[in-house]
Amino acid sequence: MRIVAVCGLGYGTSVILKNNIEKALKSLDYEGATVEAVGVAEARQLGAMANIVVTTEELVPLLEGLNAEIIAIRHVIDIAEITKALEKALL
Template identity: 45%
Template sequence: MKIVVMCGIGLGTSAILKVNAERALERLDIDASVQATDVAGVRAAAADAQVILTSSELVNAIGKTNADVIVINNYFDVDELVAKLEVALGS
């Protein structure tokens, strides 16, 4: 399984989201790779991804995708990530 985390420039904020998404996946006992990308690279990165995690500010920049887009409000809140990933991946 592949999860893409996207921010504007592909480092810094997306790296924080990647670290905490990996912590959430570990807690859920889900085996998935997490790749950080930027707005310019999201289409290619998400072509084979189940989920894209990003900010509400960037949802419109994603364009068409088959992946589930999940908006994360607090990038440091692993509980929020666990709850939202559980809904997206559990069904």
């Protein structure tokens, strides 16, 4: 399972998102997933190999056409929101 956290530049927002995805996976007892933080441009390439792309609502239109399941998060700080979305996608 390859999860990609995407923000505009691949730094800042996506790093917080990556941290919180890892915390969410832990609380779901989900093992064997890798999580990377990347920017939109990189995501368009990497996304082809990712299973799940997690990003913020505003960036979803920029990621259209990717094969991966795209999860849109309102606030990347919100671990509860991320956990709920991942639970739905993974379990």
